[in-house]
Amino acid sequence: xxxxxxxxxxxxxxxxxxxxxxxxxxxxxxxxxxxxxxxxxxxxxxxxxxxxxxxxxxxxxxxxxxxxxxxxxxxxxxxxxxxxxxxxxxxxxxxxxxxxxxxxxxxxxxxxxxxxxxxxxxxxxxxxxxxxxxxxxxxxxxxxxxxxxxxxxxxxxxxxxxxxxxxxxxxxxxxxxxxxxxxxxxxxxxxxxxxxxxxxxxxxxxxxxxxxxxxxxxxxxxxxxxxxxxxxxxxxxxxxxxxxxxxxxxxxxxxxxxxxxxxxxxxxxxxxxxxxxxxxxxxxxxxxxxxxxxxxxxxxxxxxxxxxxxxxxxxxxxxxxxxxxxxxxxxxxx
Numbered sequence: 451x452x453x454x455x456x457x458x459x460x461x462x463x464x465x466x467x468x469x470x471x472x473x474x475x476x477x478x479x480x481x482x483x484x485x486x487x488x489x490x491x492x493x494x495x496x497x498x499x500x501x502x503x504x505x506x507x508x509x510x511x512x513x514x515x516x517x518x519x520x521x522x523x524x525x526x527x528x529x530x531x532x533x534x535x536x537x538x539x540x541x542x543x544x545x546x547x548x549x550x551x552x553x554x555x556x557x558x559x560x561x562x563x564x565x566x567x568x569x570x571x572x573x574x575x576x577x578x579x580x581x582x583x584x585x586x587x588x589x590x591x592x593x594x595x596x597x598x599x600x601x602x603x604x605x606x607x608x609x610x611x612x613x614x615x616x617x618x619x620x621x622x623x624x625x626x627x628x629x630x631x632x633x634x635x636x637x638x639x640x641x642x643x644x645x646x647x648x649x650x651x652x653x654x655x656x657x658x659x660x661x662x663x664x665x666x667x668x669x670x671x672x673x674x675x676x677x678x679x680x681x682x683x684x685x686x687x688x689x690x691x692x693x694x695x696x697x698x699x700x701x702x703x704x705x706x707x708x709x710x711x712x713x714x715x716x717x718x719x720x721x722x723x724x725x726x727x728x729x730x731x732x733x734x735x736x737x738x739x740x741x742x743x744x745x746x747x748x749x750x751x752x753x754x755x756x757x758x759x760x761x762x763x764x765x766x767x768x769x770x771x772x773x774x775x776x777x778x779x780x781x782x783x784x
Contacts, residue, residue, distance in 0.1 A: 496542055496546075497542070497545070497546035497549065498546075500539075500542055500543040500545075500546040500547070501546050501547065501550060503543070504518075504526060504543060504546070504547055507526055507529055508522065508526075511525070513525070516554065516556070517551060517554075517556035517557065517559070518547065518551065518556075518559050519559055520559040520562035520564045520565050521564065522559070523544070523547060523559050523560055523562075523565045523568075524564050524565050524567075524568040526543070527540060527544075527565070527568040527569060527572055528568065530543065530572075531572050531575055531576060536576065537572060537573055537576050537577070540569065540572055541569075544560045544565070544569070547559075547560055548560040548561070583729050583730055583731040583733060583734050583737070584728040584729050584730055584734060585734055585737040585738040585740070585741040585768075586616060586717075586730060586734040586735050586737070586738030587738055587741060587742065588673070588738075588742050590721075590726055590728065590730075590738075591612065591613075591616055591673065591738065592670070592672060592673055593724050593725075593726060594612065594720050594721055594723075594724040594726060595609055595612065595613065595672055595673060596672060596724070597720070597723050597724035597725075598720060598723075600681070602701060603685060603686065603697050603701040603702070603703060604697050604701070606678075606681055606682040606685045606686070607682055607686070607694060607695070607697060607703075608716050608720055609678045609682070610675070610678040610679045610681070610682035610683075610694075611625060611694050611713065611716060612716070612717070612720065612735065613673060613674070613675035613678045613679070614647075614665065614675050614678070614679055615713070615732075615735035615736070616675070616735045616736075616738055616739050617665055617666070617668075617675040617739065618647060618663045618665055618675070618739075618756065619663070619735075619736050619739040619740065619753075619756045619757040619758075620649075620663075620735065620736060621710075621732075621733070621736055622710040622711075622713035622714055622732030622733065622735075623710040624649055625694060625710075625713050625732075626694065626707060626708050626709055626710045626712065626713055627650075627651070627707075628647070628649075628692075628693040628694065629690070629691060629692060629693055630683065630688055630689060630690050630691060630692075630693050631690060632647055632648045632649070632650065632693070633645055633646075633647055633679070633683075633693065634646040634647075634648070638664075638666050638667065642666070642667040642676075643667050643676050643680075644664060644665060644666050644667060644676060645664075645665040645675075645676055645679065646662055646663070646664060646665075647662070647663045647664075647665055648660060648661075648662055649661045649662070649663055649758070661758050663756055663758075664756065665679070686703045687703070688703065691705055692705070692706070692707035692708075694707070694708045694713075695707060695708060696708055696712075710732065713732040714731050714732035717730050717731065717732055717734060717735065718730060718731070736757065737768055739756070739757070740753060740757060740765065740768040741768065743756075744768070750762055750765060750766075753765060
């Protein structure tokens with residue numbers, strides 16, 4: 451049953467045998483469509499990529515992909531380790547293989563004891579600590595914004611995107627998915643202009659319950675997300691459709707939505723233009739907000755209200771780095 455490998459993500463003809471059942475799945479298969487809808491678009495793309503890699507490796511190794519024996523999956527884990535892949539990549543690969551095998555009616559060989567031991571060995575060999583990018587701290591954000599020419603349409607868009615992403619603690623996919631209709635002008639408790647931003651769906655809210663984020667005017671006019679967003683919308687002349695759009699070379703806005711990858715590229719390119727040498731990513735905006743809020747003494751609950759974190763443990767993973775230097779008994783001992 452093909453859950454993730456249709457359209458752009460379909461396997462190349464070189465990567466599958468004629469008897470692979472998911473290639474022949476009917477588009478009218480209701481169960482297949484429902485299972486496919488159970489995963490986020492980013493997850494489907496990632497699973498498709500992992501399955502393509504697994505299928506190609508099986509083909510090269512002359513091992514069966516459909517079904518896959520426990521020994522085949524264990525050998526594939528060894529291949530990923532030798533290729534320098536992270537534990538998160540290995541786990542995602544196994545999740546994709548597991549879902550495919552189960553949905554195809556095969557025994558899930560990823561649950562076999564041999565595979566579990568291989569995973570445990572991989573975790574001990576590689577280590578499980580994720581490689582983290584630098585958070586976008588406020589002084590860095592200010593330096594980047596100051597280097598942007600807001601007289602150009604791309605400058606208006608990028609300033610609004612960076613400030614909205616930081617102040618709203620958005621993930622890059624959430625920023626890319628915003629529509630103009632999700633933005634509601636309002637007034638904050640202190641009487642200053644603000645926006646309510648309705649986030650229809652997020653990584654931790656795949657069923658679309660929604661979340662409302664607050665965007666508040668800043669004392670520092672350079673870093674004011676409300677002003678930047680208002681100027682961008684007015685300059686772009688948009689009243690509906692995607693909020694952050696692709697812009698042609700001549701400076702004319704299109705009706706095409708930017709991608710989540712574009713958000714990361716904008717962060718990196720604007721940082722480079724400002725002479726910032728930190729290793730930043732699209733996620734640096736969200737992690738930067740958490741860092742700044744924690745340093746300012748904001749409560750975990752108030753931070754969660756903006757970030758949408760369901761797990762306090764996950765949130766504390768961001769704050770741990772701050773506490774290591776600011777709330778540590780070792781400081782001042784020597």
